[in-house]
Amino acid sequence: MRRADRLFQIIQILRRARAPLTGEAIATELECSTRTLYRDIAELMAQRVPIRGEAGLGYVLEGGYDMPPLMLTPDEIEAAVLGAQWVSGQGDPALARAAQDLIAKIEAAIPEKLRPYIADPAATAPSFAVRPADGLDLALLRLQIRQGRKLAFAYVDANGRASRRVVWPVTLGFLETVRIVAAWCELRQDFRHFRADRISTPEFLDDRYPERPAALRAKWRRHLAERREKEKE
Structure with a gap:
């Protein structure tokens, strides 16, 4: 993995974490050494990314920091499409429409080269279940x-x-x-x-x-x- 990609992924990992993450846990996910991870954390801090913590205790990304929300990888796009397909088939009508709108918004925002991952995804979530009618809205x-x-x-x-x-x-x-x-x-x-x-x-x-x-x-x-x-x- 290129260093620039790894720095981006560190921020992404910390952004989705609900609790402090140790350097060892982050390094394991990135498949790199803890020594490399600590250097990358130091570089991000030097770039004023608001990461708080230290080696051995854990790291958190403080509030107020954001990245472009639609810098998605092919796997992230397929995950979003798969989840939206499931909701479209299993959710109530309002959620089903929202799921379809979500796919359309992602498709409109991502680069042209990534749109085939939406138009022709490698994974699908078909539903063949017959459900009884719900008794409430x-x-x-x-x-x-x-x-x-x-x-x-x-x-x-x-x-x-x-x-x-x-x-x-x-x-x-x-x-x-x-x-x-x-x-x-x-x-x-x-x-x-x-x-x-x-x-x-x-x-x-x-x-x-x-x-x-x-x-x-x-x-x-x-x-x-x-x-x-x-x-x-």
Whole structure:
């Protein structure tokens, strides 16, 4: 890899990282020595790229620094197209349109020589699943999740039992054959997962639940992790 490409990739690695990365971890991804990596980090710092940290402790890219957003590699283009194809086939109508618009925007912005990676990608994401109709508007549900508002609906479980629920929606899962609403259920006082096709008469309430959406999602992830650990026992 040319040094200029490696310097660019270091910034990209740090930009997508959620926590400090050690020089060893970055060097492993770049397939170079840590000595080379440390020299490259020093060069970037000398160029006033706001990298904070030091060898052995980890590095982070401070906020306020950006690069041209569409300097994409062929692999990145194919990854974006593959993901957009999947969303176009699996997502709700609003997300499907957004995925198609995303591909069109990328195609319009990248150099001509890279456009064949969009027009004729090496990987595709076909969907042959037949899904039952959802019982609520998923675009409205996603908005409700972002705003941290409650949702009420009638629900019929796998055994045919009917109930009325008020929930704090956490996230929407797109599976191959069904869509799943993950939520804190006021009736059960616990996290529950509801199939969207078994929901009826939804009410998108104005009431906000007493948690930040991000904090509630973090609790839900811990709940899933704990459940997986119990299943291993």
